[in-house]
Amino acid sequence: MPDFSIALTGLQADTVALNTIGNNLANLNTTAYKGQTTSFEDLFYQQIGTSGASDPEQVGVGTRVSGTETNYTQGSLSTTSNSTDMALSGTGFFVVEQGGQQSLTRAGNFQLDSSGDLQTIDGESVMGFPTVAGTVSQTSNLAPITLPVGQTEPAQATQNVSISANLNSAAAVGNTFSTAVTVYDSLGQSHVATVTYTKASSTTWNYAVTLPSADASGAPVNNTGTLTFDSTGALVSPSSNVTGITFPGMADGASSMNFSMNLYNSAGAATVSQSASANNVAASSQDGYASGTYESFAVDSTGIVSATFSNGHTTTVGQVAVATVSNQSGLLRTGDNNFQTTAASGTASVGTAGTGGRATIEDDTVEGSNVDISAEFSNLVVAQRSFEANSKTVTTFDTVTQDAISMIR
Incomplete structure (x- = not known):
């Protein structure tokens, strides 16, 4: 008798593939989204005998999803008129934190809250190296990047x-x-x-x-x-x-x-x-200046964040951190454009942009999704045909089964 489970494994695997493609297409406009592909592998085999040449005679029992692979290639970079936007040019992730939980993200469409904290759209703090006596301290623990919004810088006498x-x-x-x-x-x-x-x-x-x-x-x-x-x-x-x-x-x-x-x-x-x-x-x-109020900020390619005041003076407020992992494929996607490290990915190596193989930072720029719509449509047709073929297998098995039952009536 036919084994319906063989066709069902194909339907299940094709469903996952269709879901993956659908998710890619749904995220065509998601900032820094990384597309995924579904891969398959065959299941175990039953040996039903040997041939005259003693070759094994085997029958497979279906397929299954072996993994969903993420494409971490960089999406296209587009300049914007928003000074809080940043993009990573190269390998790496921004480090963000909320409620003591750190995550990694490529999405640099940040914003400032009323207190001057640089945050993601979902309210996570963008982390970086703080300044000590006006100089970035890369030996200090990471801290939220905070701009002096609404603050007045006191005058400094010329020295x-x-x-x-x-x-x-x-x-x-x-x-x-x-x-x-x-x-x-x-x-x-x-x-x-x-x-x-x-x-x-x-x-x-x-x-x-x-x-x-x-x-x-x-x-x-x-x-x-x-x-x-x-x-x-x-x-x-x-x-x-x-x-x-x-x-x-x-x-x-x-x-x-x-x-x-x-x-x-x-x-x-x-x-x-x-x-x-x-x-x-x-x-x-x-090196002297009059007092001034905060006006704007800028980020250079190494992540140094400089605040500008109405007196024309600029001061360094921190440096945006960039993290890399030894195995990007081992990262866990958690939604909200975020990733979490796992035992498979290895711990995050946090440092400064442009060092240790880390990406540089582009100011007033965002990274787009790396999904190729033409490739996804092609994959969609293939997955659809595969699903239809497995559906046909089910109906064929059903017909054969009914014929077999009719033989004994």
């Missing part, structure tokens, strides 16, 4: 002034050259500091740092000095930055201004030189 300049070696003794730099006091009030260079000899220039007389009533301290250059035009004295330039008695009631004039950069190279070309200033900078 360092840097000027990159060339002084003309061909200038006559007594020749002067001035440049202005805007600096800030402890109340955030701006002042124009003027640095005047006066040629003293073939290898020396005197300098003086001044503020407008109405800005400070006290006598300035350590605001003058001499720059000495060697025969190649390299600065040899002072051999370090000038510290302790002080202007007491600020007219607006701010604390005395006290800042350094940096003659050397962080690598120890002098920023002031002397050569036979016109006096000029290539660049100038200072």
